[in-house]
Amino acid sequence: MSRTNPAETTETTDSTEQTDGRTVSTTAGETVEETRPEWTDYDADGETKLAVENLNVHYGDDHALKDVSMEIPEQSVTALIGPSGCGKSTFLRCLNRMNDRIRGARVDGTVELDGEDIYQDGVDLVELRKRVGMVFQNPNPFPKSIRENISYGPRKHGDIETGLLARLTGRAEPERESNLVERSLKRAALWEEVNDRLEDNALGLSGGQQQRLCIARCLAVGPEVILMDEPASALDPIATSKIEDLIEDLAEDYTVVVVTHNMQQAARVSDQTAVFLTGGELVEYDDTDKIFENPESQRVEDYISGKFG
Numbered sequence: 001m002s003r004t005n006p007a008e009t010t011e012t013t014d015s016t017e018q019t020d021g022r023t024v025s026t027t028a029g030e031t032v033e034e035t036r037p038e039w040t041d042y043d044a045d046g047e048t049k050l051a052v053e054n055l056n057v058h059y060g061d062d063h064a065l066k067d068v069s070m071e072i073p074e075q076s077v078t079a080l081i082g083p084s085g086c087g088k089s090t091f092l093r094c095l096n097r098m099n100d101r102i103r104g105a106r107v108d109g110t111v112e113l114d115g116e117d118i119y120q121d122g123v124d125l126v127e128l129r130k131r132v133g134m135v136f137q138n139p140n141p142f143p144k145s146i147r148e149n150i151s152y153g154p155r156k157h158g159d160i161e162t163g164l165l166a167r168l169t170g171r172a173e174p175e176r177e178s179n180l181v182e183r184s185l186k187r188a189a190l191w192e193e194v195n196d197r198l199e200d201n202a203l204g205l206s207g208g209q210q211q212r213l214c215i216a217r218c219l220a221v222g223p224e225v226i227l228m229d230e231p232a233s234a235l236d237p238i239a240t241s242k243i244e245d246l247i248e249d250l251a252e253d254y255t256v257v258v259v260t261h262n263m264q265q266a267a268r269v270s271d272q273t274a275v276f277l278t279g280g281e282l283v284e285y286d287d288t289d290k291i292f293e294n295p296e297s298q299r300v301e302d303y304i305s306g307k308f309g
C-alpha cells in the first residue's frame with residue numbers, strides 16, 4: 001500500500017505556518033508547498049480499506065480538521081489519539097458521513113472505501129453505514145429485548161423477515177433470526193452471559209454488557225469497518241478490559257478504527273496510531289510501537305509523555 005505525497009502545490013491564504021515535518025512560508029494567494037507533516041506518510045502493512053486524502057472539515061467558520069491524509073489498512077486496529085477538541089471524533093464521523101447530519105458542517109477532500117469515494121454523488125448512505133458501522137461512547141441499546149436489539153437492523157434493511165406482517169403472512173424466518181442473534185452475540189463475547197434471557201429488556205444489562213450488545217447490533221448488519229468513539233470510557237476496568245479483548249479479536253475479521261483518550265488503551269489494542277493535535281492537524285501516524293516508544297515529532301513525544309494535553 002502506498003500513497004504518493006510529493007510536494008504538491010496548493011493555494012492558501014494563511015500566513016507563516018510551522019509544522020513538524022516541514023516549515024513553509026505562505027502568503028495570501030501565493031502558491032506554496034503543501035504543509036502536510038512528513039511523519040504522517042505512513043505505509044502500513046496490508047491492503048488499504050480506507051484512504052483519506054486532503055480532508056478538511058469546517059463547522060461554520062471553525063476549521064476543525066486541516067488537510068488530513070492517511071490510509072487505514074484492513075483487518076487491523078487503528079487508534080486515533082490526541083487532546084480534547086483536536087478533531088478525532090470529527091475525523092471518525094467523516095468515515096461514514098455522520099457529519100452530514102450536522103448542520104453547518106462542511107467536508108472537503110476524499111474518503112475512499114475500497115477505492116470508491118464515499119462523498120461522490122449518489123452514494124447510498126444507508127448502505128454505506130451498513131458497511132461502516134459505528135459504536136458510540138455511551139452504550140445506547142434500544143429499550144427493547146436483547147433479541148430485538150440484534151434483529152432490528154437486519155429486519156429494517158429487509159435482510160430477515162420477522163415482524164408481525166411477516167408472521168401473519170407466513171414469511172417469518174424465526175430460525176434465521178435466531179441464528180443471526182446467536183452468531184452476533186457470540187462474536188461480541190456476550191452470548192454466554194445472556195443466552196437464557198434473550199427476551200429481557202436490554203436496559204437491564206450492565207453498562208459493559210450494553211456496550212457489547214451495541215457491538216453485536218452493529219455486527220448483525222454485516223459491516224466491514226467498525227468505528228468506535230471512546231467505546232470504553234464510560235465503563236469500569238473489568239468491562240473495559242473485555243471491550244479491549246473484543247476489539248483485538250474483531251480485527252481478525254473487520255477494520256476497526258477507535259478514538260480513545262486512554263493512551264495505554266491505544267498502546268494495548270492498536271496496530272497503528274494516528275496522533276492529532278490541537279488545531280485539527282494529523283501530526284504523526286505510524287506503527288503503535290513506534291509512536292509510543294520513539295515518535296519522530298517532538299510535539300507527539302511531549303503529548304505522550306504528558307507534558308501537555
Ligand SMILES: Nc1ncnc2c1ncn2[C@@H]1O[C@H](COP(=O)(O)OP(=O)(O)OP(=O)(O)O)[C@@H](O)[C@H]1O
Nearest residue numbers: 059062064082083084085086087088089090091102
Ligand atoms: N457538531 C458540532 N458543531 C460545531 N462544532 C463542532 C461540532 N462537533 C465538533 N465541533 C468542534 O470541532 C472541533 C473538534 O471537535 P471533536 O469533537 O472532533 O474533537 P475531539 O478530539 O473528538 O474531542 P474530544 O476528545 O473532547 O471528544 C472542536 O473545536 C469542536 O468544538
